[in-house]
Amino acid sequence: DAGVIQSPRHEVTEMGQEVTLRCKPISGHNSLFWYRQTMMRGLELLIYFNNNVPIDDSGMPEDRFSAKMPNASFSTLKIQPSEPRDSAVYFCASTLTGYGYTFGSGTRLTVV
Amino acid sequence: GDSVTQMEGPVTLSEEAFLTINCTYTATGYPSLFWYVQYPGEGLQLLLKATKADDKGSNKGFEATYRKETTSFHLEKGSVQVSDSAVYFCALSSPNTGNQFYFGTGTSLTVIP
Numbered sequence: 519d520a521g522v523i524q525s526p527r528h529e530v531t532e533m534g535q536e537v538t539l540r541c542k543p544i545s546g547h548n549s550l551f552w553y554r555q556t557m558m559r560g561l562e563l564l565i566y567f568n569n570n571v572p573i574d575d576s577g578m579p580e581d582r583f584s585a586k587m588p589n590a591s592f593s594t595l596k597i598q599p600s601e602p603r604d605s606a607v608y609f610c611a612s613t614l615t616g617y618g619y620t621f622g623s624g625t626r627l628t629v630v
Numbered sequence: 631g632d633s634v635t636q637m638e639g640p641v642t643l644s645e646e647a648f649l650t651i652n653c654t655y656t657a658t659g660y661p662s663l664f665w666y667v668q669y670p671g672e673g674l675q676l677l678l679k680a681t682k683a684d685d686k687g688s689n690k691g692f693e694a695t696y697r698k699e700t701t702s703f704h705l706e707k708g709s710v711q712v713s714d715s716a717v718y719f720c721a722l723s724s725p726n727t728g729n730q731f732y733f734g735t736g737t738s739l740t741v742i743p
Contacts, residue, residue, distance in 0.1 A: 522673075551731075560735045561674075561719070574730070609673055618664055618723075619731055621673035 524610050524622035531629055536598040539625045542591055543612030551619065552585055552595050553609040561609075567593065600629045632657040636720045636734035643710055643741050651705040651737045653694075653720035661724040663687075663696050663703040668717045668736070677705075677718070710741045 523542040531537050543550050551566040565575040567587045575585070582601070587593040597604055607626050611619040637652040655661065662681045666674040678687030683698035692707045703720060720734040 561733050563730070566730060611674075618676045618679055619666075619674070621666075621675070623673045 522610055522612050522620050522622035524625050526625060527623065528626045531600055533601055533629055534599040536596065537600045537627060539595040539608050541593045541610030541622060543593070544620055545591065547612035547614045549613050550587060550593050551611045553611065554606045555609060556606045602629045605629050632661065632722060632724050632732050634720050634722050634732050634734040636737055640738040640740060643739070645712055645741055645743050646709045649707040649710045649739070651718055653703045653705065653734060655701050655703065655722050657722055657724050659724050659726045661722040664721040664723070665692070665694055665705050666719040666721060668719065674719060712741045712743055715739055715741050
């Protein structure tokens with residue numbers, strides 16, 4: 519299995535631009551999670567899906583952030599418009615009920 | 631609510647020293663407990679886990695025992711190597727919260743030759 523695949527690995531964008539981060543979970547996993555990691559705040563859960571349905575989005579910082587999971591093999595996290603304070607590493611993780619998370623390698627986002 | 635508290639870092643050790651990273655938890659029910667490791671520039675990787683009281687998880691020389699009486703899951707290694715330098719996260723998952731994990735803040739370990 520190729521693991522959880524995230525793209526792009528690095529993204530540099532200008533303030534105000536739309537950014538879309540992508541995630542392909544492990545086949546057969548029924549839950550998907552988006553995390554943000556910064557030095558100041560550590561690892562923060564943004565949103566998670568069970569069976570493609572958003573369960574808890576209370577960690578999404580504000581309306582500029584949105585996430586979708588149109589099918590079991592793909593999810594996106596969108597930031598529109600982006601701001602410099604959104605600069606962070608964004609991780610996607612997937613799991614099957616009762617097992618540990620598998621994390622992707624992350625997308626390092628820099629907003630200038 | 632469910633939570634995990636782990637010792638503050640950073641931790642700096644000499645090669646072959648003994649390592650302990652403390653982790654305590656608060657949870658309703660009977661959670662599963664995990665240690666994850668994050669190497670520089672990478673995502674978090676599962677290091678070991680324990681699913682019930684008195685279980686011992688082990689991997690790559692690291693061990694942790696699920697202690698219900700002290701609500702702890704301390705990570706230990708008898709002899710660390712430079713390659714163990716990373717950030718270590720304690721985490722729990724409870725049946726009461728579905729698949730959601732609760733992570734500690736992470737402990738940075740640097741091993742010097």
